Amino acid sequence: MGGQIWVSLVKQEDFKCQKCLQKGHFTYQCTGKRKYVERDSRTRLMNKKLKMDEEKAKLETLAKSVALSQKNKKERAKGKKKKR
Numbered sequence: 001m002g003g004q005i006w007v008s009l010v011k012q013e014d015f016k017c018q019k020c021l022q023k024g025h026f027t028y029q030c031t032g033k034r035k036y037v038e039r040d041s042r043t044r045l046m047n048k049k050l051k052m053d054e055e056k057a058k059l060e061t062l063a064k065s066v067a068l069s070q071k072n073k074k075e076r077a078k079g080k081k082k083k084r
């Protein structure tokens with residue numbers, strides 16, 4: 001009963017290894033290398049997004065400091081327009 005039935009239903013030569021994606025052996029018998037799985041790209045994307053957020057934050061800080069220095073310049077030059 002249980003998992004044993006599933007194993008006995010699948011012939012070893014028909015079984016597709018989940019690790020190297022080759023037929024002929026079970027995953028736990030695998031001696032091959034793990035194939036690159038789609039799931040990895042998702043993690044990569046997340047890392048990329050995280051990095052992008054970081055960059056964005058950096059840029060925002062930069063933009064703020066630039067805006068601040070520009071504002072100071074304007075105030076020093078006695079800007080005609082008053083902001084707020």
Ligand SMILES: [Zn+2]
Nearest residue numbers: 017020030032
């Ligand atoms: Zn394998």
